[in-house]
Amino acid sequence: MGxxxxxxxxxxxxxxxxxxxxxxxxxxxxxxxxxxHGTAVVVLASLGLTGFVMAYLSLVFLRTNTEEEKRxxxxxxxxxxALAALTSATLGKPWLVLFVxxxxxxxxxxxxxxxxxxxxxxxxxxxxxxxxxxxxxxLFPALLIxxxxxxxxxxxxxxxxxxxxxxxxxxxTVAQLAATEERLRLARDLHDLLGHSLSLITLKSExxxxxxxxxxxxxxxxxxxxxxxxxxxxxDVREAVSGYRRPTLAxxxxxxxxxxxAAGIAADLPAELPPTAVAADDATPPALAPDTEGALAxxxxxxxxxxxxxxxxxxxxxxxxxxxxxxxGTVVLTVTDNGRGPADGPGNGLSGLEERxxxxxxSLTTGPAAPTGFTLSASVPRxxxxxxxxxxx
Numbered sequence: 001m002g003x004x005x006x007x008x009x010x011x012x013x014x015x016x017x018x019x020x021x022x023x024x025x026x027x028x029x030x031x032x033x034x035x036x037h038g039t040a041v042v043v044l045a046s047l048g049l050t051g052f053v054m055a056y057l058s059l060v061f062l063r064t065n066t067e068e069e070k071r072x073x074x075x076x077x078x079x080x081x082a083l084a085a086l087t088s089a090t091l092g093k094p095w096l097v098l099f100v101x102x103x104x105x106x107x108x109x110x111x112x113x114x115x116x117x118x119x120x121x122x123x124x125x126x127x128x129x130x131x132x133x134x135x136x137x138x139l140f141p142a143l144l145i146x147x148x149x150x151x152x153x154x155x156x157x158x159x160x161x162x163x164x165x166x167x168x169x170x171x172x173t174v175a176q177l178a179a180t181e182e183r184l185r186l187a188r189d190l191h192d193l194l195g196h197s198l199s200l201i202t203l204k205s206e207x208x209x210x211x212x213x214x215x216x217x218x219x220x221x222x223x224x225x226x227x228x229x230x231x232x233x234x235x236d237v238r239e240a241v242s243g244y245r246r247p248t249l250a251x252x253x254x255x256x257x258x259x260x261x262a263a264g265i266a267a268d269l270p271a272e273l274p275p276t277a278v279a280a281d282d283a284t285p286p287a288l289a290p291d292t293e294g295a296l297a298x299x300x301x302x303x304x305x306x307x308x309x310x311x312x313x314x315x316x317x318x319x320x321x322x323x324x325x326x327x328x329g330t331v332v333l334t335v336t337d338n339g340r341g342p343a344d345g346p347g348n349g350l351s352g353l354e355e356r357x358x359x360x361x362x363s364l365t366t367g368p369a370a371p372t373g374f375t376l377s378a379s380v381p382r383x384x385x386x387x388x389x390x391x392x393x
Contacts (some may be wrong), residue, residue, distance in 0.1 A: 015057070015059065015061060018057060018060050018061060019057065019191055022053060024097055024100070025049070025053070025097065027094040027095075027097055028045075028049055028087070028094050028095050028097065028098070029049075029093065031091060031092065031094040031095065032045055032049070034045060035091070035092070035094075037091070041091075045087060045091060048083050048086070048087055048089070051083070052080060052083045052084070052101075052281060055061070055076050055079060055080055056101050056105055057106075057110055058076075059073065059076050059077070059080075060104075060108050060109065061079055061104060063108070063109035066227065069111070073109055073110070076108060077102070077105060077109075077110075077118075077289055078104050079120065080098075080101070080105060081099075081102050081125070083098065084096075084098035084099050084101075084102050084125075085125060085129060087133070088129045088130075088133060089129055089133065091334060092131045092133055093130065093134040093139045094139075096126055096129065096130050096133070096134065096139060096143055097143060099122050099123070099125060099126035099129075099143070099147055100126075100143060100146050100150055102122045103118075103119050103122040103123060103147045103148070103150055103151035103155050104150045104151055106118040106119050106122060106151055106154075107119055107150070107151040107153065107154030107155040107157075107158065108154040108157070108158060110293075112155050112159070114156075115151065115154075115155050116152075116155070119147075119151030119152060119155075120148065122147060122151065123144060123147045123148045123151075126143060126144060126147050127144060130143070130169075135327065135331035136351055156236070160225045160241075169235050186241065190237065194233060194237070197229055197230070197232070197236070198233075200229050201226050201229055201230060201233075201303050204222045204223075204226045204229070205222075205223055205226060206221035207222050207365065208223055210224070234359070236243045241372060242246050245302065247294055247297035247298060248294075248297055249288075249293055249300065250318075251294055251297070252297040252301050252304075253269065253298045253300065253318075255301070255304075256300060256301075256304040256318065257269065259304055260304065260307070260308070261318055261356070263308045263313065264314075265307065265308065265313055265314060265316050265337075266287075266314060266315045266316070267315075267318070268314050268315065268316070268317040268318070269318050278370060278377045280284060280297060288331065288382060289382065289390025291360050292331060292360060292362075292380045292381065292382060294360075295356055295357050295359075295360035295362060296320075296331065296333045296380060297377070297382050298353060298356055299335075299353055299357065299364070299376070299378035300318070300333060300335065301357075301378075302349050302350065302352075302353045303333075303335035303376045303378075304316070304335070305349065306349065306350075306376075307335065307337045307339065310339075310341075311337050311340060311373075311374060312339045312340055313337035313338050313339030313340075313373065313374075314338060314339075315337065315338050316335065316336070316337045317334075317335070317336045317337075318333075318334070318335050319332075319334045319336075320332070320334075321334075321335070322382070323379075329381065329382040330362075330379050330381055330382065331380055331381075331382055332377060332379040333377070334375065334376070334377045334378075335375070335376045335377075335381075336373060336374070336376075337369070337373050337374055338369075338372055338373040338376070339374060341368060341373070341374030350366065350376075353378070357378055357379075357380060360380045360381075361380060361381050362378060362380030362381065363378075363379055364377070364378050364381050365377040365378075365379075
């Protein structure tokens, strides 16, 4: 409502909603068939009724979604009123129903300042002509209320359409303002975060360069400080870009359960999967580091998105396990489905996920599952590793 049809289907639907009210023209059509009129009268009346219907449909179809006034609209309304008056006066009371369409057209295509006068005028013309052609008073009194209320009902619908159009424009404006504000926030945050960090990195790089020939141990310490500053800057930038929100496994698991159920995919989530990976007790391993949990949460989100959008699977299995083969402790998230997997190889989502896991010290493995399907395995160390720079000899 309130929009100009953009496709053929929308135009057909709108035209059908308008044309359905043509059923009330059954009285004039029946009068043409069984009214006992001559051939010439029937032909001329049929042409007049066809022209009336075509003009009415064109007027309501083209002018209900615009506020711009056109002079030709008034000429068409005058022609509709003239046809209604002529046919009613010459052919009898079955044709009085045409005045209802004139009233509705006035309410649909004219501004309220004009339609509020023309609708009562059309109703008055109906009463005037009806009093002469309907001497038994068995039809036109019943048409007065539909003629009056139908016209003013269209005035209300026209106002509703205008309000919806204004609300839609306001919503688009608010969205644009919100996007602009978010860009400004991000620009401010990046400036504040990176300005200090990059300045410190530059100073320590220059200092390490001056120390390197004669004081390699001190230079190594400066390089280690540079690494710490750059890591912290990277974390700050991530949080600024993501709106200071870090995903959690518990949240993503609940979202995955809901999304898979909505997509009609059976989900197999192990009962021993902890409800949260942040809190730990005596029966569970130590708490996951925030970066580790965030990386696994992103992996789970990307995997479930691919299962729903691209796999065509009917079943999805999610497991979370811990390995300690290397003595450091590694958390492995595995998502397996019975679908077809990516048709064209890893896309941008998987590539970005692999980069995110590498930053957390982890890795990503994807491939076909046995006997059919696709498997995504994301592994990260329980604690984010800290890389140290050995002293230079």
